[in-house]
Amino acid sequence: MSAELIHGVNLLDGAALIWFLVAWSGYTYFADDFSKNRPSLMTVMYQYRLQWMKESLHREVRVGDASLIATLVRSISLFASTAIFIIGGIVAIFGGLEQVQALTKDLTYVAKTSKVMWEIKLLVLGLVFVYAFFKFAWSLRQFNYMIIVMGAFPAPDKARTPEAQKIAERAARVNALAVQTFNRGMRAYYFGLAALSWFLHPWIFIGATLFVVLVIYRREFKSKTLRTLECVQLHNSSEK
Helix, strand or coil: CCCEEECCEEHHHHHHHHHHHHHHHHHHHHHHHHCCCCCCHHHHHHHHHHHHHHHHHCCCCCHHHHHHHHHHHHHHHHHHHHHHHHHHHHHHHHHCHHHHHHHHCCCCCCCCCCHHHHHHHHHHHHHHHHHHHHHHHHHHHHHHHHHHHHHCCCCHHHCCCHHHHHHHHHHHHHHHHHHHHHHHHHHHHHHHHHHHHHHCCHHHHHHHHHHHHHHHHHHHHCCHHHHHHHHHHHHHHHHC
16 A cells, blocks of 8 residues: 555655646746747747748738638637536536446556545546636637737738838737647647546556657657758748
């Protein structure tokens, strides 16, 4: 029997939860602040966003731009709605926790824990998706602000003026902030999946958290997609 921190909560579960929180917050700081000047999907894609906004200045009819933004907004809305459904499911499990415990007590691959520990695990899982929902909702608001900024674009014949270039840069920055917020919501989904493994065993939870960190690090900083985007960017720069 593991040593208990408080009644019903053992030391290994407490250590696993601390590791989860440190890994999540630590990676967020590393990816969004510490590494903001090194090549990543966020830094490379910003140049494409800036180019998009500058090209949009020259278009009299921006139907294509509106369609692209609508596609982005729909995908974010889908994740926000899904987060609400997940939160509702977790709340429903709270109402029938004793039945859930009874169903899982004979499963050999599910760790035997107290009711208090079940409640803590569900609460942590619920908070993860509450966090995700708030991030997705804020991302939607930021995209709405970007649309308003684009609505303030000057006429195409003034696209090369300093004022027009500045407003295009503002739109690109708001776009980048919206995507960064969306990325944080997506990371919450990834870490939420890791938190599900806590119901099996704390050691599996620890391993799943590490796995999630490695996966999202590779995708943001070492992926083939990043290398392809960098190559295209360098090719376009050399042509100029």
